[in-house]
Amino acid sequence: MVSTAETLARPKCGAFDLTDVSVAYGDEVALSGVDLRIEPASVTALIGPSGCGKSTLLRCLNRMNDELGNVTVSGKIQLDGDDIYARDVDPVELRMRVGQVFQKPNPFPMSIYDNVAYGPRTHGVPKSEMDLLVEDSLRRAALWDEVRGHLKKHAFELSGGQQQRLCIARALATRPEVMLMDEPASALDPISTQQIEDTIAELKSDVTIVIVTHNMQQAARISDRTAFMLRESMERPAFLVEVGDTRTIFTNPSDKRTEAYITGRFG
Amino acid sequence: MSVQRNRVRQARAVEAAMKLVTGACAAAVMLSAAGLLGYLLVRGLPAMSWSFLTGMPLKDPPGIWPAIVGTFWLTVGTAAFALPVGIAAGIYLSEYAKRGRLTRLIRLSIANMAGVPSIVYGLFGAALFVMLLRFGLSLLSGSLTLACLTLPVIITSTEEALRQVPQDLRQASLALGATRWRTISKVVLPAAAPGIVTGSILGLSRAAGETAPVMFTAVFFLTGLPKSPFDKVMALPYHIYIMATQPVRPQPLVVWGSALVLVAGVSIVNVAAAAWRSRARKKVRW
Numbered sequence: 287m288v289s290t291a292e293t294l295a296r297p298k299c300g301a302f303d304l305t306d307v308s309v310a311y312g313d314e315v316a317l318s319g320v321d322l323r324i325e326p327a328s329v330t331a332l333i334g335p336s337g338c339g340k341s342t343l344l345r346c347l348n349r350m351n352d353e354l355g356n357v358t359v360s361g362k363i364q365l366d367g368d369d370i371y372a373r374d375v376d377p378v379e380l381r382m383r384v385g386q387v388f389q390k391p392n393p394f395p396m397s398i399y400d401n402v403a404y405g406p407r408t409h410g411v412p413k414s415e416m417d418l419l420v421e422d423s424l425r426r427a428a429l430w431d432e433v434r435g436h437l438k439k440h441a442f443e444l445s446g447g448q449q450q451r452l453c454i455a456r457a458l459a460t461r462p463e464v465m466l467m468d469e470p471a472s473a474l475d476p477i478s479t480q481q482i483e484d485t486i487a488e489l490k491s492d493v494t495i496v497i498v499t500h501n502m503q504q505a506a507r508i509s510d511r512t513a514f515m516l517r518e519s520m521e522r523p524a525f526l527v528e529v530g531d532t533r534t535i536f537t538n539p540s541d542k543r544t545e546a547y548i549t550g551r552f553g
Numbered sequence: 554m555s556v557q558r559n560r561v562r563q564a565r566a567v568e569a570a571m572k573l574v575t576g577a578c579a580a581a582v583m584l585s586a587a588g589l590l591g592y593l594l595v596r597g598l599p600a601m602s603w604s605f606l607t608g609m610p611l612k613d614p615p616g617i618w619p620a621i622v623g624t625f626w627l628t629v630g631t632a633a634f635a636l637p638v639g640i641a642a643g644i645y646l647s648e649y650a651k652r653g654r655l656t657r658l659i660r661l662s663i664a665n666m667a668g669v670p671s672i673v674y675g676l677f678g679a680a681l682f683v684m685l686l687r688f689g690l691s692l693l694s695g696s697l698t699l700a701c702l703t704l705p706v707i708i709t710s711t712e713e714a715l716r717q718v719p720q721d722l723r724q725a726s727l728a729l730g731a732t733r734w735r736t737i738s739k740v741v742l743p744a745a746a747p748g749i750v751t752g753s754i755l756g757l758s759r760a761a762g763e764t765a766p767v768m769f770t771a772v773f774f775l776t777g778l779p780k781s782p783f784d785k786v787m788a789l790p791y792h793i794y795i796m797a798t799q800p801v802r803p804q805p806l807v808v809w810g811s812a813l814v815l816v817a818g819v820s821i822v823n824v825a826a827a828a829w830r831s832r833a834r835k836k837v838r839w
């Protein structure tokens with residue numbers, strides 16, 4: 287039997303092209319000279335020691351840095367060829383195309399249904415399509431089987447792992463081309479982490495995923511490509527050391543610093 | 554060795570003494586509250602009767618109905634002016650204001666407003682609303698004056714309540730492509746509502762019991778029920794003040810009875826708000 291939700295067309299996957307991207311907080315340049323292509327329909331992991339600009343780079347991709355006030359992003363960031371920092375781009379529209387999941391599960395204090403419907407309602411999706419969209423999003427986030435029949439329940443009644451999958455469903459509901467994940471499993475227990483990783487593996491055929499992680503095993507397990515970032519001293523901004531196929535990065539990195547980090551000699 | 558043991562013994566003594574002193578102070582607060590309420594009940598309860606609550610002041614036995622109605626409408630009027638402005642200003646300070654000279658100036662103004670004595674608000678209200686704007690001695694002038702007095706409490710508690718809402722929720726909403734205002738109205742405000750309501754009720758309770766600000770702006774000792782916002786009214790605090798300072802025919806029963814009604818009215822609203830809040834809090838925890 288084919289579920290009704292499967293009749294919804296899948297959105298296309300987005301590709302990012304970053305050219306000479308730098309980020310400054312006030313006068314301090316935190317990150318500079320990043321050239322990076324993020325392939326569509328794949329998982330790209332950003333790894334590196336704390337303070338190497340992974341999250342900063344991630345937040346450039348949906349312009350969440352704009353919200354911090356004194357952040358300047360320079361260089362060029364294109365999503366499927368469109369410059370996302372062009373003057374006529376509204377960050378609100380960009381964020382429909384590029385969703386984000388945060389480190390700690392942060393469901394809204396409302397029902398499961400209302401959490402998932404929040405994004406689509408914001409963007410004027412009609413009521414008649416909402417049930418379908420909510421179901422589809424929850425299915426894609428692998429939460430549907432656990433919450434069907436309980437959609438009116440308050441989101442806070444879910445476990446931490448379920449809450450995080452709810453947040454993934456919520457982000458999927460705007461049908462984004464890209465999903466940014468900032469250490470999505472770092473606040474979760476091993477079993478919930480496993481479930482999130484399974485969800486990511488399922489999702490990547492539909493959505494391009496960029497994931498920041500501290501956990502190198504996780505990066506090795508779930509990503510297709512890995513980008514290693516580093517900040518060598520506080521006087522100099524962080525930079526992208528290298529990027530490549532995850533297997534190559536983990537078995538045969540071309541940079542000595544990558545090798546040192548991968549093999550656990552620092553970080 | 555023994556020096557150390559002495560020090561431990563001394564620390565323990567200080568610990569016990571501090572626990573005792575702080576506990577005694579807390580108990581003293583409780584006792585004063587209980588004493589106040591107890592005495593109020595003892596003096597005020599004998600006055601309670603249907604005719605006291607619903608009768609007119611000049612009848613025999615005298616009633617306080619116009620004062621109850623007046624205080625009710627003054628409080629409603631105060632809420633109507635102070636809540637929208639106060640909550641909006643709190644939202645601005647918490648959600649929109651950037652750190653800068655303007656924000657500092659606004660905060661300074663609020664702190665100053667909170668420090669102004671209520672009698673000064675009364676004078677200000679009389680000059681601005683009663684005379685200059687020609688609202689006369691009226692419900693409207695009194696409500697506006699009380700609203701000015703209440704604003705700092707409402708602004709400050711709104712801002713505090715909004716700050717309690719985790720930044721994560723705002724981020725989540727913005728990342729879903731919601732605008733700032735949608736984030737505030739759909740996520741942040743509902744989550745902060747219990748705190749905002751608490752602060753607002755607290756501010757309005759104070760306003761309901763104020764005498765000085767309404768003395769020159771809204772109230773008259775003996776007058777009927779208001780028919781429009783431009784009518785003068787009676788008010789419980791002012792009624793208490795007049796009856797208590799009247800040397801010719803003192804009526805302690807009316808004074809204590811009015812005081813009890815005022816306190817009971819405010820308490821009922823407070824308890825209702827607390828009950829609602831504890832229900833709302835169950836849905837909003839982090």
